[in-house]
Amino acid sequence: MNKVIKHTFVICAYMQSPYLEESIKSILDQGSIKEGISEVVLYTSTPNYYIENICHKYNIKIFIGEGGGIGADWNGALAAVKTKYATIVHQDDLYDKKYGEMIINDFESQKDSNIVFTDYYEIDGYSKLRKRNINLKIKSLGLKLMSFWENKKYQRRVYSFGNFICCPAVSYNMERLKDFRFNEEMKMAVDWDAWERIMKKPGRVHYLPLKLMAHRIHSDSETTNNTLNKNREKEEHEMFRRYWGETMAKLLMKVYTNNQKGNS
Numbered sequence: 001m002n003k004v005i006k007h008t009f010v011i012c013a014y015m016q017s018p019y020l021e022e023s024i025k026s027i028l029d030q031g032s033i034k035e036g037i038s039e040v041v042l043y044t045s046t047p048n049y050y051i052e053n054i055c056h057k058y059n060i061k062i063f064i065g066e067g068g069g070i071g072a073d074w075n076g077a078l079a080a081v082k083t084k085y086a087t088i089v090h091q092d093d094l095y096d097k098k099y100g101e102m103i104i105n106d107f108e109s110q111k112d113s114n115i116v117f118t119d120y121y122e123i124d125g126y127s128k129l130r131k132r133n134i135n136l137k138i139k140s141l142g143l144k145l146m147s148f149w150e151n152k153k154y155q156r157r158v159y160s161f162g163n164f165i166c167c168p169a170v171s172y173n174m175e176r177l178k179d180f181r182f183n184e185e186m187k188m189a190v191d192w193d194a195w196e197r198i199m200k201k202p203g204r205v206h207y208l209p210l211k212l213m214a215h216r217i218h219s220d221s222e223t224t225n226n227t228l229n230k231n232r233e234k235e236e237h238e239m240f241r242r243y244w245g246e247t248m249a250k251l252l253m254k255v256y257t258n259n260q261k262g263n264s
Contacts, residue, residue: 003037005036005039005083006037006085006108007039007085007086007087007103007104007171008038008040008041008081008082008083008085008087009027009038009039009040009041009086009087009089009095009100010040010041010042010063010077010078010080010087010088010089011023011041011042011043011060011089012043012073012089012090012091013042013046013091014044015046015048016048016050017092019092019125019216020054020092022094023090023094024040026094026097027095028040028058029097030097030099031097031100031101032100032101032104035101037104038100038104040060041060041061041062041063041081042055042063043063043073043076043077043080044063044064045072047062063076063077065079069184069186069187070186070187071181071182071183071184071190072182072184078172078174081174084107085171087099087100087103087170088167088172090167090215092216092218093168093213093214093215093216094127095212095213096213098212099212099213102118102210102212103118103171103208107171110204110206112176112202112204113176113203113206114177114198114203115195115198115206116170116171116206117165117166117170117171117206117207118207118209118211118212118213119140119143119208119209120168120211120212120213120215121215122214123215123216123217124216124218125216127216139162139164139166140164142164143207143209144209145158146158146164146205146207147206147209152199152200156199159195160240163189163192163195165191167190167191168213168215169212170191176201176203180197180198182194188231188232192236192239236253237250
């Protein structure tokens with residue numbers, strides 16, 4: 001008897017990442033994929049032979065859309081999903097084989113969850129574990145504080161001190177977020193803006209305190225590039241202003257910009 005596919009890993013691929021195949025392998029090694037309750041597809045706005053060949057090798061269906069930045073690509077990726085739950089996989093990152101299974105179980109046990117996300121760790125361009133620096137420890141603390149009390153006002157107040165949620169660690173309840181779209185005008189704080197808006201919606205924002213995915217930091221990453229050209233600093237300042245106003249936003253930015261140093 002065939003099991004019902006409940007969840008999709010949609011890989012968001014761009015140009016020719018040397019880490020794409022390793023990322024795909026980590027998804028295909030998922031327990032939920034092997035159990036037949038998750039599937040994997042790939043979305044790209046930059047189709048090329050490199051991506052096509054890898055997808056052909058692993059029999060992965062490709063969806064092609066128009067580019068326009070991170071927000072447009074993530075919206076395109078979610079539009080390719082037909083299942084109840086979804087995870088946008090960044091092409092450079094790796095996932096623990098239990099990620100899909102744990103996420104699905106959490107969604108199924110808490111029917112009103114809009115998003116479920118896990119803790120994570122960082123790896124470098126050689127897939128080696130990066131030292132867990134002070135900024136990563138602060139983010140983990142922020143996640144723990146957010147999960148201490150699942151009251152929306154409390155969560156948003158904790159979240160007003162910074163973006164503690166790692167975007168590739170997040171999974172979405174597509175039935176509850178039918179009308180949700182990422183902000184396509186933003187270049188760097190797309191995820192911070194998204195979680196802040198989702199927190200305003202009815203439903204839970206739930207954290208699994210398990211390090212179930214590896215976020216890769218390397219010199220060619222979008223995070224690094226936007227940090228270098230100041231997009232990150234500008235948009236994060238705007239996010240702080242939503243909560244605190246101009247004076248407090250400037251003060252918080254002096255502290256928060258130290259986080260950028262961890263992406264080099």
